[in-house]
Amino acid sequence: MEDRNGKILTWFRPEMTPGDVDPGRMASPSPLKPGKLMAYLKKAGLIPFFQVVEDWNPLGREDLLLAHSPEYVDAFLDGKEPLCGSNWLTWTPGLADSVRYTNASLYQAIRYSLEHPETVALSPTSGFHHATPGAGSAYCTFSGQVIAALKLYREKGVSGAFLDLDAHLGNSIEHSRAFAPDLNLAVPIWANINPAGEGQPYLDDLQQKLEMLKGQILQKKIHYVVFCHGADSHENDPYGGQLSTEQWLEASRIVYGWVKEMDTARGAPLPLSLSLFGGYQHMNFVLALHASDLAICLETLCGAQTGFRPEERLPQGLA
Numbered sequence: 001m002e003d004r005n006g007k008i009l010t011w012f013r014p015e016m017t018p019g020d021v022d023p024g025r026m027a028s029p030s031p032l033k034p035g036k037l038m039a040y041l042k043k044a045g046l047i048p049f050f051q052v053v054e055d056w057n058p059l060g061r062e063d064l065l066l067a068h069s070p071e072y073v074d075a076f077l078d079g080k081e082p083l084c085g086s087n088w089l090t091w092t093p094g095l096a097d098s099v100r101y102t103n104a105s106l107y108q109a110i111r112y113s114l115e116h117p118e119t120v121a122l123s124p125t126s127g128f129h130h131a132t133p134g135a136g137s138a139y140c141t142f143s144g145q146v147i148a149a150l151k152l153y154r155e156k157g158v159s160g161a162f163l164d165l166d167a168h169l170g171n172s173i174e175h176s177r178a179f180a181p182d183l184n185l186a187v188p189i190w191a192n193i194n195p196a197g198e199g200q201p202y203l204d205d206l207q208q209k210l211e212m213l214k215g216q217i218l219q220k221k222i223h224y225v226v227f228c229h230g231a232d233s234h235e236n237d238p239y240g241g242q243l244s245t246e247q248w249l250e251a252s253r254i255v256y257g258w259v260k261e262m263d264t265a266r267g268a269p270l271p272l273s274l275s276l277f278g279g280y281q282h283m284n285f286v287l288a289l290h291a292s293d294l295a296i297c298l299e300t301l302c303g304a305q306t307g308f309r310p311e312e313r314l315p316q317g318l319a
């Protein structure tokens, strides 16, 4: 099996980061993360390994309606309380605009991975997996995974699996199954994968779930995988904390090593896209975790020599 494309294609547009939010008043720093991650990758010397794709459009109201009620979509886009604040964030016009871009970024990245499986696709986004059909929740506005999976199922008849390694259960998929019944085909009931436990049992559970997923992929029941390595599963995070630094990095190595095995088992690259999800400790440490994950991806799957050493970038988390 040849290496994949040496660069990670990245669906980033500056509009994904709202320009009118006051970081001091935001309950979560995540809306600023797309722009901050790109700046971090540049500072860390990793940006040559990323190719930014900018010629794509934000989602429209009709796309958001795939996963949400008209009452909620209109209240959020128009800034009407109380629903526009149901994501626990301070509403601004820029935030309302930005989520149409972040949700589109995830859809575009997954779609590209299906059409060009030799390339890993990155959507540098978060703020999706707690949203429900009728409201936002816990820093999440719209159910990006649900919207993307439904669009791709309806366009291409494909089913996907989400490896959700954020600290918190990704409930938006489960809470949307009654709202959009064909979500059961777009993301089968066993394909919203959230490892359970802490420390080594968490990693063991991840391995078991990947083994299950391997069988489903080889039976062609799953056509693409989205890996969301939330940084809030790191032990220093105020809202999460299942894994030490070494274990958090090990989770990345387990997933990308498994993808490489899948490529060999299938005789063709597994369509893989990535998203960021949560992270609430010091922003630079959160960004260093995400960059470490991406460097492991580049070195494991893309044949890249990044020179980025996660263990040297994350000293305060190491014992």
Ligand SMILES: [Zn+2]
Pocket: 166, 167, 168, 230, 232, 240, 278, 279
């Ligand atoms: Zn989380």
